[in-house]
Amino acid sequence: MAPITNGRLLFKEIPVGYPIPGKTTTYDTSQTIDLETEPLNEGSVLVKTLVLSVDPYLRGKMRAPEKESYTPPFFVDEPLYNFGVGKIIRSSHPSFKPGQHVYGVLDFAEYSIPKDSTKLKVLDEVANLPYSVYVGAAGMPGQTAYYGWKEFARAKKGEVAFVSTGAGPVGSLVIQLAKQDGLKVIASAGSDDKVEFCKDIGADVAFNYKTTDTGEVLKREGPVDVYWDNVGGPTLEAAIENSALHGRIIVCGYASQYNNEEPYGIKTMRTVLSNRLSINGMLVFDLQDKYQDEFFKEIPGKLASGEIKYTEDVTRGLEKGGEAIVDVLKGVNRAKKIVVVADE
Numbered sequence: 621m622a623p624i625t626n627g628r629l630l631f632k633e634i635p636v637g638y639p640i641p642g643k644t645t646t647y648d649t650s651q652t653i654d655l656e657t658e659p660l661n662e663g664s665v666l667v668k669t670l671v672l673s674v675d676p677y678l679r680g681k682m683r684a685p686e687k688e689s690y691t692p693p694f695f696v697d698e699p700l701y702n703f704g705v706g707k708i709i710r711s712s713h714p715s716f717k718p719g720q721h722v723y724g725v726l727d728f729a730e731y732s733i734p735k736d737s738t739k740l741k742v743l744d745e746v747a748n749l750p751y752s753v754y755v756g757a758a759g760m761p762g763q764t765a766y767y768g769w770k771e772f773a774r775a776k777k778g779e780v781a782f783v784s785t786g787a788g789p790v791g792s793l794v795i796q797l798a799k800q801d802g803l804k805v806i807a808s809a810g811s812d813d814k815v816e817f818c819k820d821i822g823a824d825v826a827f828n829y830k831t832t833d834t835g836e837v838l839k840r841e842g843p844v845d846v847y848w849d850n851v852g853g854p855t856l857e858a859a860i861e862n863s864a865l866h867g868r869i870i871v872c873g874y875a876s877q878y879n880n881e882e883p884y885g886i887k888t889m890r891t892v893l894s895n896r897l898s899i900n901g902m903l904v905f906d907l908q909d910k911y912q913d914e915f916f917k918e919i920p921g922k923l924a925s926g927e928i929k930y931t932e933d934v935t936r937g938l939e940k941g942g943e944a945i946v947d948v949l950k951g952v953n954r955a956k957k958i959v960v961v962a963d964e
Contacts, residue, residue, distance in 0.1 A: 622654070623652035623653060623654045624652060624653060624654075624655070625649050625651070625652055625730075626649075626651045626652060626653040626729060626730050626731050627647060627648070627649050627729065627730045627938050627939065628647070628648045628649075628651060628699045628727065628728060628729040628730070628938075629645055629646070629647055629648075629699060629700050629728035629729070629938055629939075629941040629942065630645065630646050630647075630648050630697060630698065630699055630700075631644070631645060631682065631694040631695065631696055631697070631698060631699070631700055632644060632645060632646050632696060632697065633696065634682060634683060634684055634696075635682055638946055638949055638950065639679065639682055639942065639945060639946060639949070640942075640946075641942030641943050641945075641946060642942065644682065644942065645700065645941065645942035645945070646942075647938065647939040647941070647942070653731050655709055655710070655731065656710075658710075658731075658733070660710060660711075660712045660733065661712065662712055663712060663713045663737060663738075664712055664713065664733050664734075664737055665708050665709075665710065665711045665712070665713055665716050665722075665733065665734065665737045665740070666708070666709045666710040666711075666731065666732075666733055667706035667707065667708060667709065667722065667726060667731065667732055667733070667734060667740075668706055668707045668709050668730065668731055668962060669704055669706045669726050669727070669728075669729060669730055669731065669732065669938075669961045669962065670704070670705050670706055670707060670721075670751060670752075670960070670961060670962050670963070670964070671704055671705045671751065671752045671755055671958050671959065671960050671961060672702055672703075672704040672726065672728060672755065672938075672941070672958065672959045672961060673702050673703045673704060673755035673756065673759060673760065673761070673957075673958060674702070674935075674941070674944045674945055674947075674948050674953075674957040674958065674959060675702065675760070675761065675948065676873060676875045676948055676949060677691065677873070678700065678702060678945055679945075679949055681693050681694045681700075682694055690903060699727040699728045699729050699732070700727070700728040700941070701725055701726060701727045701728060702725065702726070702728070703723070703724065703725055703726070703755050703759055703760045704723075704724070704725070704726035704755055704961075705721060705722070705723050705743065705751045705752070705754050705755060706721070706722055706726050706732075707719065707720070707721055707722075707964065708720045708721075708722060709731070713737050713738075715737075715738075715742070716737065716740070716742065720742050720743075721742070721743045721751055722740040722741060722742055722743065723740065723741045723743050723754045723755075723759060724739050724740035724741060725739065728938060728941055728959075729938075730938065730961060730962065744920075746920045746921060746923075746924045747924055748924045748925075749920055749923055749924040752932060752934075752958050752960065753920075753923060753930060753932075754920075755956075755958055756789045756930060756932060756956035756958065757789060757792075757793055757919070757923055757928065757930035757956070758916075758919055758920045758923055760904055761788075761789035761790045761793070761956065762789065762790075762793050762915070762919055763904050763908070763911070763912065763915055764790050764872060764902065764904040765789075765790045765791075765793035765794045765797065766793065766797065766911060766915050766919060767902075767904055767907035767908070767910070767911045767915070768794075768848070768870050768872055768902040768904075768907070769794055769797045769798070769848075769870075770907075770911055771900075771902075771907055771910075771911075772868060772870045772898075772900045772902065773797075773798075773801075773846050773868060773870065774846075774868055775798065775801040775802075775803055775845075775846060776801075776802075776803075776845075777801065777802030777803070778802065778803070778804075779803050779804070779845035779846060779864075780803065780804045780805075780806065780841070780842055780843065780844050780845050780846075780864070781794075781798040781803045781804070781805050781806070781844070781845065781846040781847070781848065782805075782806045782807070782808075782838060782842070782844045782846070782847045782848070782859055783795050783798070783805065783806070783807045783808070783823075783847075783848045783850075784807075784808050784829075784847075784848065784849055784850045784851045784855050784859075785808070785809065785810075785850035785851055785873070785875065786807030786808060786809050786814075786818040786823060786826065787807075787809040787810075787814035787815075787817045787818055787931075787955065788850065788955075788956065789930070789955075789956035790848075790850060790872060790873070791807065791848065791850055792817070792818070792821055792929070792930065792931075793928065793930075794848045795807055795818060795821055795822055795823050796821055796822055796928050796929070798846070799822040803845075803846070804824050804825075804841075805822060805823045805824050805825070806823065806824065806825045806826070806827075806837065806838065806841050806842070806844070807823040807825070807826045807827075808826070808827055808828075808829040808834060808837075808855065809826065809827075809828060809829070810828065810829060810830055810951045811828065811830075812828055813954065814828075814954070815827060815828050817931065817955075820929070821929050825837065825841050829855065834854070834855055834858045834859075835858040835861060835862065838858055838859065838861075838862035839862050842862045842863075842864065843862055843863055843864035843865075843867070844859055844862055844863050844864060844867060845863075845864045845867050845868065846867065846868050846869075846870070847859040847860075847863065847867065847868070847869045847870070848870050848872060849869060849870065849871045849872060849873070850872050850873040850875055851873065851874065851875045851876045852871070852873070852874035852875070852876050852884065853874075853876035853884040854876070854884070855876065856869075856871070856886060857884075857886050857887060857888050858888075860886065860888040860889070860891050860892060860897065861888040861891055863891060863895050863897055864895065865895050865896065866895070866896050866897070866898075867895060867897050867898070868897070868898045868899075868900070869897060869898065869899045869900070870900055870902050871899060871900065871901045871902060872902045875949075875951075930955075930956065931954070931955035931956065932955050932956050932958055933947075933953045933954045933955040933956060933957045933958070934958055934960055935947075935957065935958070935959045935960070936959075936960045937959075937960075937961075938959060938961045940959070941959050944957055944959050
């Protein structure tokens with residue numbers, strides 16, 4: 621078979637503020653690949669990328685290599701990577717066969733050889749559930765919500781939960797888990813249509829944080845027993861100020877701070893002492909061994925049946941991946957942002 625073009629989205633330079641498509645990231649078509657003869661080491665697989673996840677944390681990987689963080693940095697002139705779904709083209713690993721669909725970390729490339737094939741998960745077909753959902757509600761964002769809620773919420777029926785970024789892939793599942801546990805749920809989102817989606821999936825109170833004062837809502841509808849924090853900054857400050865005695869705060873993301881050089885100083889930390897709050901940082905990888913099997917037994921089926929609702933915001937074409945990332949960082953995406961690279 622003759623070599624074919626292997627399009628890739630490359631990281632080209634460290635941004636200041638928001639990344640700039642075409643400058644921070646560029647779509648590159650200089651690489652070719654022969655799908656029949658591309659060398660495979662023992663235990664490796666060649667994967668065709670079908671869909672990729674776009675998440676706010678990717679901005680944190682666009683940093684200088686020497687700057688430490690909880691996740692490794694991207695390297696200049698190499699492809700970006702994130703969770704995705706792909707199709708096995710060739711395999712030298714006994715656990716994978718050509719034609720199988722797998723979920724795991726994939727390059728932003730049409731074809732790639734994952735660095736560690738043992739971390740790929742073969743996907744079981746679930747009726748009425750598109751494979752794209754495995755990078756959203758049935759993937760890392762959904763797992764983040766499920767693991768964190770199970771581990772840290774200590775929810776009791778009748779309590780009050782507040783979820784920031786409630787229309788996002790993590791927040792929307794947290795809302796539904798909280799309602800299943802019998803909590804009153806307050807949710808914030810960045811547009812009126814996102815507010816309506818929060819209400820559709822069960823939020824008792826939902827508001828647009830851009831046009832409504834978060835602190836006033838929490839003071840009126842709280843106090844807050846469980847706060848799921850996706851944004852940090854002033855929203856976290858307001859949640860601490862309006863917390864209940866022995867409240868729990870689950871810090872999952874810092875979306876309001878990803879593009880800022882100076883960190884936001886929380887002025888309400890005294891309330892952590894007076895209300896004896898518990899604050900836990902939440903990274904999905906820490907709890908994977910404990911909850912992953914339970915998650916995949918429960919959540920994909922509920923998504924397929926409609927018991928748990930989800931939405932997607934689809935960008936078609938890897939060449940538009942840079943724009944998709946900026947959309948998520950600016951909050952203009954309508955739902956869970958995915959990039960469809962190929963249909964099959």
